[in-house]
Amino acid sequence: MRIWLVCCLCWSLKINQGWAQTRRITPVAVKPVPTPPKSTTFTIGAKDESTQTDLAATYSIQAVLAKKYYKGTSKPGKPYSFALERSDTLVVTTRVPGYDTIEEVMVVSCDTCGMYEHIALMEKESAVFTDLRANQTIRLDNVYFDQGSYVLRKDSHLQLDKLLNTLRANPNLKIEIGGHTDNVGDRRLNLLLSEHRAKVIANYLISKGIAESRLRYVGYGDARPIAPNDVEANKEKNRRVEFLVLEN
Numbered sequence: 513m514r515i516w517l518v519c520c521l522c523w524s525l526k527i528n529q530g531w532a533q534t535r536r537i538t539p540v541a542v543k544p545v546p547t548p549p550k551s552t553t554f555t556i557g558a559k560d561e562s563t564q565t566d567l568a569a570t571y572s573i574q575a576v577l578a579k580k581y582y583k584g585t586s587k588p589g590k591p592y593s594f595a596l597e598r599s600d601t602l603v604v605t606t607r608v609p610g611y612d613t614i615e616e617v618m619v620v621s622c623d624t625c626g627m628y629e630h631i632a633l634m635e636k637e638s639a640v641f642t643d644l645r646a647n648q649t650i651r652l653d654n655v656y657f658d659q660g661s662y663v664l665r666k667d668s669h670l671q672l673d674k675l676l677n678t679l680r681a682n683p684n685l686k687i688e689i690g691g692h693t694d695n696v697g698d699r700r701l702n703l704l705l706s707e708h709r710a711k712v713i714a715n716y717l718i719s720k721g722i723a724e725s726r727l728r729y730v731g732y733g734d735a736r737p738i739a740p741n742d743v744e745a746n747k748e749k750n751r752r753v754e755f756l757v758l759e760n
Contacts, residue, residue, distance in 0.1 A: 553627045554620060557591035558606055561633040567608050569632065574603040574745040581744050591629075596620060603745065606632040609670050613653040637671070640678040644685065648757045655713065655753050662708035664716065672716055675755065679722050688728040688756040689713050694747035695734040707731025709753060728758070 558569035566588035573582040577600045584592035599621045607613050611634040620628045641650060654671040657664060664672075679685055691706030710729035718724055739746035 551595045551597050552620060552625065553593055554596050554602070555591045555593040555627065555629045556604065556606075556632065557586050557630075558608055558632045558634055560611075561635050567611070567634060569634070570607045572605040572607075572745070572748065574743075576601040576603065579743065596628075604630070604632070606634065607654060608634050609654065609667060610637055611635060612637050637674060640674060640681050644678070644682070644757050644760050646757055646760060649690075649754050650757075652713075652753045652755065657709055660705070662705060662712050664712050672713065676717055676720050676722065679717065679726065682760060684760060685757070686726045686728075686759040688730060688758055690736075690754045690756060691729075691731045692736060692750060692752050692754070693734050694750045695737070695741040696747065699733060703731055703733035703735075705731070706733050713753060 556571060556573075558567040559565060560567060568585065568587050569592075570585050571583065571592055573584075573594075574580075575582070575596065578596070578598060582594050584594070586592040599619070601617065601619050603615065603617050605613065605615045614632060614634065616630075616632065618630065644650075652671055652675070655664075655668040657668075679687070689710045691708070691710035693702040693706050695702075707730070710731055714724075714727045714729040717727060734741070734750065737750045738752075739749045741747050741750060
């Protein structure tokens with residue numbers, strides 16, 4: 513339709529050019545349409561919820577639509593940041609030693625601004641696990657092993673000491689420690705790895721004076737996933753250590 517209209521206008525001018533008057537057309541200034549930012553810089557830091565003090569933190573971030581994963585750390589006065597190329601939904605897990613791990617879901621729009629800032633407000637971990645009931649399962653989010661290893665990292669001691677204090681404060685408490693893996697690799701090796709990790713934690717508690725009769729350790733391998741083993745973020749959720757309340 514546009515081509516047809518242009519041809520008709522040109523033809524009309526040609527046949528009437530003998531009597532048509534020449535007109536000058538003053539161009540009208542058109543305000544340029546703002547160009548949306550090509551990307552958004554996502555910046556995140558962590559603060560103590562009570563004191564508003566900056567905290568050093570570690571982040572695991574899943575960009576759902578882009579199917580990308582980001583890991584990084586922040587320090588007081590130096591947040592962690594990365595570029596998003598499109599509007600997306602982010603699942604952000606923030607960890608700070610001595611504080612409860614939090615997971616937040618947020619929608620970040622790349623159409624409106626070039627920077628998006630977020631502060632994770634962290635609550636201090638209590639000294640013990642509370643309100644424990646029989647058959648309740650508690651995930652130990654801050655217990656760490658190197659990949660493919662059952663050597664316990666030192667930064668795990670804070671949360672294990674919380675479990676230790678809980679056992680000391682509740683003499684009737686008996687628990688099962690369960691190790692879990694994703695489905696990557698040989699299933700038999702994963703089963704053995706998960707059992708060794710659970711045993712290491714049990715031995716740590718026994719070395720601190722907890723009676724062996726109050727503890728049971730089991731390796732489940734990949735038999736009990738809590739998320740599909742389809743993407744790395746879900747596999748990370750399946751690689752975990754938990755304790756199950758047997759009696760209390």
